[in-house]
Amino acid sequence: MKEPFKSAIPVLELIERYGFKAYFVGGSVRDYILGLPINDIDIASSATPSEIKEIFPKTIDLGIEHGTVMVLHNNHSYEITTFRSESDYVDFRRPTSVTFIxxxxxxxxxxxxxMNAVGMNRFGEILDPFEGIVDIEAKTIRTVGMASERFSEDALRMLRGIRFVSKLGFVLESDTYQGIKDNKHLLTHIAVERIAAELDKLLSGYHTSQGIQLLIDTEIYKYIPGLPDKKAALLELSQLQIHSLFIDEKWALFSHLIQKGEKEIKQFLSSFRFSNKRVQQISYMSKWLSERFRNSWSIDSVYACGKETALQVEKIYQAYQSKVDSFAVDRLQAIIDALPIHSLADIKVSGSDLIEWKQKKAGPWVKDVLKEIETEILNGRLENDNEVIKEWVTKCSLN
Ligand code: ATP
Ligand code: MG
Structure with a gap:
């Protein structure tokens, strides 16, 4: 067995030495079979959380009521979940209590x-009661059991299915696809935060186009907050090659495609309950992206936007155009390199300098003069030097 499973074998061994069963399960086994990089290893065990905590000295409670404990072992962490059944689904959501089995x-x-219901023991032997391996090899996403039943038990599974399409480039098996079409309205029972987390994963996938296309084809987008009236933008996004972009750059591009004002964009992003900071950052990028579609970069726009965002915006702009325009990037970089200052804080005078030089009381005029100095420096008409600026200020009689 290869890493990272190899390092985890002693964890399974230890659990078994105490008389319990333990298997590798979930996405890590699926990704291992596919030869994909493995993020986190999930372990399922017959031991209850308290039994796991007796075996391992270092643990973190992740959700004892759901049977999950994190075990720290040899500088690695593993999520160990007790075998459980989820029989009592309430309101189309995952149950609040589970039965350990x-x-x-x-x-x-x-x-x-x-594909997520395959287990692997510490010898690398596979336990595959639902023919998950056949489906993995055929690149098929199929529910365990009847699709409609499984989606009405927990409606989030429909979005999970679509985000796995985006991550893996698999295809939804026809009953699974139909199950989403028939049960899509149940998504309204799911917390926005959980939906947003799935959308983030969908947008992070390599096969985003297929994922977004499925949101449209199944019409599940009509039940996702913020999306019901965004079909045109979704369609346009699905036709773009955007895997070179980071997740929030993708959100900024999507926001731009909506073609609405800043206030509406912020409202749109807030409907996913993203943090205020994230909403600000994405809408700021989107605002400058829209500006980039109207005008090419100038000293003033690069300065006002900020160099980091300007470079990001250029990258998104080029992804939209599906071309690499190194000339445009070089030109932007040249503007950045030539900027004498990057913000007001770089100016070599302060408000109190101005007050002293002008012998005037503090007031709104200070900000106005600083703004004027900023413009003069940016346009190369004034050197950013305390003495030079002092001379300019004393001569200037405007204020
Ligand atoms: P990823 O690579 O994104 O982590 P994953 O398959 O590991 O994919 P997780 O969300 O980490 O997905 O969940 C781990 C496993 O738990 C899944 O593989 C699946 O077996 C099970 N699981 C997770 N969420 C659900 C759900 N809503 N309904 C049924 N089983 C689920
Ligand atoms: Mg996982």
């Missing part, structure tokens, strides 16, 4: 898709 087969049966 002692059988891995039953635990695999409650999982969402066959």
């Amino acid at each position: 002692r059988s891995i087969e039953e635990d695999l049966a409650r999982r969402d898709f066959t």
Whole structure:
């Protein structure tokens, strides 16, 4: 067995030495079979959280009521979840309480898709009661059991299915696809935060186009906050090659495609309950992206936008145009390099200098003069030097 599973074998061994069962499960096994990089290793065990905590000295409670404990072992962390069944679904959401069980087969049966319902023991032997491997090899996403039933138990699974399409480039098996079409309205029962987390993952995937196309084809987008009236923008986004962009750059591009004012964009982003900071950052990028579509970069616009955002905006702009225009990047970089200052804080005088030189009381005039100095320096008409600026200020009689 290869890393990172190899390092985790002693964890399984230890659990088994105490008489419990333990398997690798979930996305890590799926990605291992696919030869993809593995992020986190999930372990399922017949031991209850308190039994796990007795075995391992270092643990962190992640959700004891759902049976999940994080174990720290040899500088690695592993999520260990007790075998459980989820029989009592309320309001189309994951149950608030679960029943711990002692059988891995039953635990695999409650999982969402066959590709995610494969277990692997410490010898690398596969437990595959739902033919998940066949589906992985055929690049098919199929629910464990009847699609409609599984989606009405937990409506988030529909979005999970679509985000796995985006991540893996797989295809939804026809009953699974139909199950989403038939149950899409149930998504309204799911917390916005959980939906937004899935959308982020969908947008982070390599096969974003297919993922977004499925949001449209299944019409599930009509039940996602913020999206019901965004079909045209979704369609346009699905036709772009955007995998070179970071997640918030993708959101900024999407926001731009909506073609609305700054206030509406902020409202749109807030409908996903993103943090205020994130809403500000994305809408700021989107605002400058729209500006970039109207005008090419100038000293004033690069300065006002800020160099980091300007470079990001240029990258998004080029992704939209699906071309690499190194001339435009060089030109932007030349403007950045030539900027004498990057913000007001770079100016070599302060408000109190001005007050002293002009022998006037503090007031709004200070800000106005600083603004004027900023413009003069930016346009190369004034050197950013305390003495030079002092001379300019004393001569200037405007204020
Ligand atoms: P990723 O690579 O994105 O982490 P993953 O398959 O590991 O993908 P997780 O959200 O980490 O997905 O969940 C781990 C496993 O838990 C899944 O593979 C699946 O077996 C099970 N699971 C997670 N969410 C659900 C759900 N809503 N319904 C049923 N099973 C689920
Ligand atoms: Mg995972």
